[in-house]
Amino acid sequence: MRTYQQTIDWLFTNLPMFQRVGASAMKADLTNITALCEYLGNPQEKFKSIHIAGTNGKGSTSHMLASVFQEAGYKTGLTTSPHLKDFRERIRVNGVMADQDFVIDFVEKHEQKILEQKASFFEIAIAMAFEYFAQKQVDIAIIETGLGGRLDSTNIIIPELSIITNIGLDHTQFLGNTLDKIASEKGGIIKEGVPVVIGETTQETKPVFVGIAKERNSEIIFAEDNFYQDLPSDLQGTYQVKNRRTVINAIIQLQKQGWKISEDNIRNGLLNVVKNTNLRGRWDILGHNPLIVADTAHNPHGLVEVAKQINQQPYNQLHLVLGFVNDKDVTSILNFFPKMATYYFCEPDVPRKYEIDELYKIIPEDIKDKHFFDTVEKALTAAKNNAKENDLIYIGGSTFVVAEVI
Secondary structure, three states: OOOHHHHHHHHHHHOOOHHHHOHHHOOOOOHHHHHHHHHOOOHHHOOOEEEEEOOOOHHHHHHHHHHHHHHOOOOEEEEOOOOOOOHHHHOEEOOEEOOHHHHHHHHHHHHHHHHHOOOOHHHHHHHHHHHHHHHHOOOEEEEEOOOOOOOOOOOOOOOOEEEEOOOOOOOHHHHOOOHHHHHHHHHHHOOOOOOEEEOOOOOOOHHHHHHHHHHOOOOEEEHHHOOOOOOOOOOOOOOHHHHHHHHHHHHHHHHHOOOOOOHHHHHHHHHOHHHHHOOOOOOEEEEOOOEEEEOOOOOHHHHHHHHHHHHHOOOOOEEEEEOOEOOOOHHHHHOOOOOOOEEEEOOOOOOOEOOHHHHHHHOOOOOOOEEEOOOHHHHHHHHHHHOOOOOEEEEEOOHHHHHHHO
């Protein structure tokens, strides 16, 4: 029998993973996940769920909802991606990661089927999550999509509620290069007769959601149109205001559907997200004097919110530790950060990394104070050595950069 680490190594070695290798890991239909779940006895039909898609904020929204359900006394499953440190971050019940033995046993028992099916890493992670939630007999499972919606491996569930946080330009090679095309893909999670909460809209995306909801007889709730009392949360970052609005509107709808969730449950759930779910990487404060912050934002829609947050921080000098994967438009990303900062460019430890030699060629000349490192660790060490007590060190550009520092 493999150890847990050997099992994870086997998954990484044998299954294509989008976060590591990019487009070659993508599947263009739901055939694989449907076959896998039928083989497992359709575990996704054995628990109730909430389905969450969107360009940004879906991870925070998922964790907030899970925290509220936990405070309300429900046994709560949560599956999100990608993981930062441990594969089992993708599969939690009441904030606790799946047992190592479960992961080992699942892979050992179903190895032949996994290989026969030519399954992707994400498909197996989702099938595994569904099986775990069924075994643990959760009351509700919060299911976050991967990068899409319509063809996402999670999209074989019939949830209690669908949620779409927002639409921005990201993963355009898979989802389309306009907001309305991406909205159509994300809107694919809207199911016949199942209400949907939309967090934010634009003039391009709203008609798309209205059309899909009408076609599928789904009640549609636009969170931005509803007055609500904002509540404090332990998730830092001004951008979380929009996610809280989405969560509160979702809870109000779920209360109408019979879920017993009190005002105290909502308040305590939002205040204790990190404690209840162990979420990391969202305006994650790693140190003080100087202030050190890590954030996983990596697309324009998310980075504009991070830029606002940085601008609101008092600091003398800004130090930016940044690394990227090779399908990102680095020059456009850098437009979100002030040119007068000190930049520490680095390589995250993944095959898809944007290599320093290539980065060096494309960094704009108007960024004067720039340094290059072949590891995240070396870049962060240099930033710490250079920073003064009242400076700000921001770490980001890629989920994988953040994963190496938290």
